Amino acid sequence: MAFWILFCASVVAVSVVPGPSTLIAFTHGARFGWCKALATAAGNAFASLLQASAASAGLGLLLTESASVLLATKYLGAAYLVYLGVRMWRSKADEIEAGAGTTAAPRVSGRLFRDGFLVAVSNPKAILFFTALFPQFLGTPGSESGRMVLMTVSVGVIAFMVAAVYAGLGARIRAMSVTQTAMRRLQRATGGLFVFAGIGLAASRA
Template sequence: MDIYYWVIFFATVLGVSLIPGPSTLIAFTHGATYGWSRSAYTAFGNSTASVLQASAASAGLGVIITSSALMFAAIKYAGAAYLIYVGIQMWHSAARPVSLASQDRHHGRLSRKLFSGGFTVAISNPKAIAFFTALFPQFMSADGNSWAQLSMMIVLVGLGAFLVAMIYGCLGAWVRGLELSKSLMSRIYKTTGGLFVASGFGLAASRNG
């Protein structure tokens, strides 16, 4: 496939990923809480989930999931429940004193927590697999090796997911660097938590497919 189409594909992935959603919200929150360098673990988690979803779409699982109403609904409602849970946890954390200082204790445990948060929020959206299933054929060329093209697309999806999550993580770190009052930071937590809850209910209420 010509480099021109690869650029368009990557721009499409970036454009869709930049739209605010649960994955970008959690990257922003982790950046605001722990700083941009720690939010890289969140970005890795997000990227890993995106690569798995893109791989599932390439393997044909996207067709199976989207054609099975029961399977799609199970994944959708599980993801919605998790988003609501994250939102409630974030809302509760705003009620506790918000520390603006760097948190260096238990680095390994924190890294796993951030990675897990980014991964779980991203993987909880079954519509990502459906999106990749619909997107990939639009950019595949009959002239080239289909597996090589799909592999390249998966790599670009992972790279795009990581870059976008880091952008939001750095944005959150910038907000943190403004040294806002703890009360204002608590409001940010509550607002973000509310958006997670709204996303969860929105996902649950959305139609299949």
């Protein structure tokens, strides 16, 4: 199982680097608390599972070989990041207080799951990364399908755990009972970072 340990270490090393997926988990943890932000982590994990599965199915090669498909995917992802950034910039810091009741909990969790999923799935570079990474851990006769399943599932688990950790860090800020003004500034800063990330993704050559 040495290959699996090395594979997981490689995925963790990339996943822990701050980016849109970790940033949305952190922000949701700060706004909604760790338990609710686990829905964000679940959305991120589901998107990562789909991306890893797409890479194993050959979609990564299609993106590499088809410039038009890659551009379309990239621009759609960039547009969503900008939209999310603007939405977070305009949202009120006390929105969660209005939805804190038990009847609103499923609706809030669904929105957090959706945001976590869409932020993660909006980055086509993840599929390209998995397309390049997976072959490095294949090649043993008779075991490739088993390894592929193990690696794909591991990607989802790692994505969930990393997002959950970032959500926990955000929840620490919530536990400090910061003022609404401070929370508003955090939301605006996060929204600005998402807009910047969307513009950066659209402008990138890869």
